[in-house]
Amino acid sequence: MKKHLLGLQSYGSDEIFEILDHASTFRQVLERDVKKIPTLRGVTIANLFFEPSTRTRISFELAEKRLSADIVNFSASSSSLVKGESLRDTVENIRAMKVDMVVIRHSAVGAPHFIARRCDTVVINGGDGAHEHPTQALLDLYTIRERFGEFKGLKVTLVGDALHSRVIRSNIFGLKTLGAEVTLCAPATLIPTGAETWGIEITHDIEEALTNANVVNIMRLQLERQSSGYIPSLREYAAIWGIDKNRVGLMDKDRLIMHPGPLNRGVEITQEVADSEESVILDQVTNGVAVRMAVLYLLAPRQKEEKHEEI
Amino acid sequence: MVELLDETQLERSLNRIAHEILERNHGAGNLGIIGIRNRGVHLAERLVNLIEKKEKTRPPMGTIDITLYRDDFKEITESPYIGGTEIPFDVDDKDIILVDDVLYTGRTVRAAVDEIIDFGRPKTIQLAVIIDRGHRELPICADYIVKQISLKDTEYVEVRVKEVDGEDRIVKVEMD
Numbered sequence: 001m002k003k004h005l006l007g008l009q010s011y012g013s014d015e016i017f018e019i020l021d022h023a024s025t026f027r028q029v030l031e032r033d034v035k036k037i038p039t040l041r042g043v044t045i046a047n048l049f050f051e052p053s054t055r056t057r058i059s060f061e062l063a064e065k066r067l068s069a070d071i072v073n074f075s076a077s078s079s080s081l082v083k084g085e086s087l088r089d090t091v092e093n094i095r096a097m098k099v100d101m102v103v104i105r106h107s108a109v110g111a112p113h114f115i116a117r118r119c120d121t122v123v124i125n126g127g128d129g130a131h132e133h134p135t136q137a138l139l140d141l142y143t144i145r146e147r148f149g150e151f152k153g154l155k156v157t158l159v160g161d162a163l164h165s166r167v168i169r170s171n172i173f174g175l176k177t178l179g180a181e182v183t184l185c186a187p188a189t190l191i192p193t194g195a196e197t198w199g200i201e202i203t204h205d206i207e208e209a210l211t212n213a214n215v216v217n218i219m220r221l222q223l224e225r226q227s228s229g230y231i232p233s234l235r236e237y238a239a240i241w242g243i244d245k246n247r248v249g250l251m252d253k254d255r256l257i258m259h260p261g262p263l264n265r266g267v268e269i270t271q272e273v274a275d276s277e278e279s280v281i282l283d284q285v286t287n288g289v290a291v292r293m294a295v296l297y298l299l300a301p302r303q304k305e306e307k308h309e310e311i
Numbered sequence: 312m313v314e315l316l317d318e319t320q321l322e323r324s325l326n327r328i329a330h331e332i333l334e335r336n337h338g339a340g341n342l343g344i345i346g347i348r349n350r351g352v353h354l355a356e357r358l359v360n361l362i363e364k365k366e367k368t369r370p371p372m373g374t375i376d377i378t379l380y381r382d383d384f385k386e387i388t389e390s391p392y393i394g395g396t397e398i399p400f401d402v403d404d405k406d407i408i409l410v411d412d413v414l415y416t417g418r419t420v421r422a423a424v425d426e427i428i429d430f431g432r433p434k435t436i437q438l439a440v441i442i443d444r445g446h447r448e449l450p451i452c453a454d455y456i457v458k459q460i461s462l463k464d465t466e467y468v469e470v471r472v473k474e475v476d477g478e479d480r481i482v483k484v485e486m487d
Contacts, residue, residue, distance in 0.1 A: 025393045029379075034429040039379045302385050 001298050004116045004123045007132035008173040016174060020142050022294035023287070029066070030290055040067040043300050046099045048090070049075045049126070050106040055261055055285070056126050056136070060103050063292035072099070087111060088118070095119045100301050104128075122299050130164045135295060136260055137170030139288040141178065143280055144215055146287070147256055151178035155252070157209045158182065159241060160219025160268060161190045163230070167260050168219055172198055185209035187241065189230045206241050210250045217258040218243055221268045234267055244270045248278070256280055315442070315458060315468070318479040324457040325354070328439055329361040331455050336406045339363075341434070342370035343405040347377065347423050348394045353474040354441065355410040373398035375409075380422035402431040408455075412470035414440040417451035441481065442468045 001015060008016070029037055045064050049057050057075070064071045087106070091114075094102060101122040104112045109129035116123040127133040141151075148154055156175055162168045162184055175182050176199060183201040184191070185208075195202055203209050210216060221237055231237045248257065257269075257279040265271050273279060316324065336342055339362050346355025352374045363369040376394040381387070409423055424436055439455035444462050462468065462483065471480045 022393060025379075025395050028395060028397075032430060037379045037429070038425070039381075039384060042385070297379075300384070302387060 003299070004112070004125075005134050005295055005299060006112050006116060006123065006125050008134045008137055008170045008177070009132065011134075011174075011177065013177050013179075016138070016141065016177060019138055019291065019294050019298060020145055022298060023138075023142050023291045024146075026066075026293040026297070027287065027290040029293075030286065036066055036068060038068045039297060040064070040069040040300055042070075043067075043101065044070045044072070044099045045101040045103065045296070046094055046097075047071060047073045047126075048094070048102060048104045048106075049073070050087075050104070050111070051076060051127070053105050053127070055288075056105065056133075059285070059288045060126060060135075060292055063289050063296055066289070067293055067296060069101075069296070072097075087114065091115050091118055094121070101296065101299065122301055124295060124299065127166055129166065130169075131166050132170045132173075133166040134170050134174075135288070135292055136167050137174045138295070139284055139291040140167075140171055140217060140258060140260070141174050142287045142291050143258065143284050144180075144256065146283075147280070148214065148254075151175065151180040154180045154215065155213045156180045156182050156215040156217065157185060157213040158217050158219070159185045159206065159209065159243065161222060161225065161230075162186050162195060162219075163190045163192045164222055164225065165219050171217060172200060176200070183209050183213065185241070187231055187237070190225075206243075206247060207250060210243075210247050213251045214254060215256045215258060216243065216248075216251065217260075218268050220260065220262060221264055223264065223267075238267050242266075242268055242270065243273055245272050245276075248273055248276075258284060260284070312485070313483040314480065315460065315483055316481040321441070321457070321479050321481065324441075325357055326361060328455045328457065329358055329365065332358070332408055332437075332439070333362065333365065335437075335454075339366040339368050339370050341404075341406045342408060343373065343398075343400055343402060343433070344370050344408045344410060345373040345375050345398065345423075345427065347375050347409065347411040347419060350470055350472050350475060351411040353472045354412060354439075355408075358408070358410060358439070371400035373400065375423050375426055377419055377422035377426060380426050382418060382422070396426060398427070398430050402427060402433045404432070404434045407433045407436045408439055409436055410439045412441050412472075413468050414438070414443045414451075414453050414456075415446060417447045417449035420451050421449050441470050444468055 103124045103126045105126035106128050109131040111128050112123050112125040125134055158168050185203050185206055259281045344355045344359050346352035359372050375396045378393045437454040440453045441457045443453055443456045443459045465486050469482050471478050473479050
């Protein structure tokens with residue numbers, strides 16, 4: 001295992017599968033009456049959220065508490081950040097507080113890498129700018145694997161804003177590493193230059209993208225993009241790229257509908273599809289806690305010297 | 312290498328243990344058998360089969376992996392493989408028989424007891440082991456023991472079972 005989880009681009013299939021295998025153990029723990037296990041007792045974790053987040057922050061917090069770790073939370077609105085402290089100084093302070101692990105969400109690309117280079121602590125990327133959101137992609141991979149068992153030959157379509165979406169990027173890296181066939185569908189304005197080097201199919205035609213697909217993972221349309229001129233209007237986006245029942249009908253009979261949330265019902269996904277039998281949007285949330293427990297468990301710092309004791 | 316028990320002796324002893332369990336718990340009606348991974352699981356399976364033969368009812372069986380409950384998490388360098396815990400029955404008010412191959416420091420048993428209690432509140436938890444080799448570090452003792460021996464620091468016991476090792480044989484080995 002690597003020391004940090006900064007992105008899936010640098011993770012191989014062995015490492016990804018190790019995380020997914022462990023996640024299924026933790027998934028079972030979440031079904032118990034007492035959902036808390038003592039594994040990370042004595043490990044201190046700082047959650048640094050420099051950007052608003054509900055789902056990811058709560059999911060990490062829950063995962064940490066289920067593992068009995070001690071946690072401190074630090075969010076942008078209540079931190080010294082508003083008093084003008086730089087990331088570097090914040091980091092120095094964290095180092096002085098001697099925490100074992102850091103989970104960071106930041107609007108700047110590379111912020112987690114910056115911390116990883118400057119501290120001894122284990123760093124987990126909870127989303128950096130438009131770069132990567134590895135734990136979200138891992139929970140998506142877990143959800144796909146739970147249903148299909150393997151990735152080779154699986155047709156996965158990602159729909160939505162690839163220009164600003166870190167979820168799409170991490171998904172592409174992970175899916176490619178595991179051997180899935182990936183198609184990306186978005187308006188031309190929302191596909192970054194260089195996307196052609198990712199080794200995936202790219203199309204602007206939603207119907208072509210969905211035909212025979214096993215999985216569609218629909219990204220949230222970040223509503224603030226509308227005003228910046230990337231798309232003509234919400235209504236047009238919904239009409240051309242939105243996923244409704246008819247479009248779902250083009251997919252393979254064996255299919256999953258995914259969305260990392262929060263949903264814009266009626267924009268990128270219709271009410272009917274979001275609440276349908278084939279939608280696993282809420283399973284993704286539950287799996288997210290298990291996957292994050294697995295990541296924390298595998299990366300938690302251990303003593304350097306070799307000391308295997310039979311107990 | 313010194314042989315402590317062969318296949319026939321182990322079979323007889325497990326038979327005796329099954330009888331003792333039934334005697335002490337007045338039958339199999341309220342039992343639940345839980346094996347500790349790895350070898351304890353196979354031994355638990357055999358006890359379940361023996362009890363079924365004698366009583367015509369099959370007590371429910373579970374397996375437990377204590378990895379997540381270890382007290383030395385920070386000392387082990389590699390994250391150990393987790394086999395998973397499966398207890399597919401309600402432990403509340405049950406008489407639980409916990410089965411392991413060797414009882415040594417008692418730390419594995421401590422972890423297993425903690426884990427079972429996270430599933431509910433059994434009426435009793437009783438411990439059955441093949442070898443009690445002494446040198447406890449915690450106040451824990453077994454209720455059913457096949458063989459009690461005392462070992463030097465330089466010796467250890469290997470419990471070999473057909474399902475994993477291809478033979479039923481318990482041996483004492485000298486460390487190099």
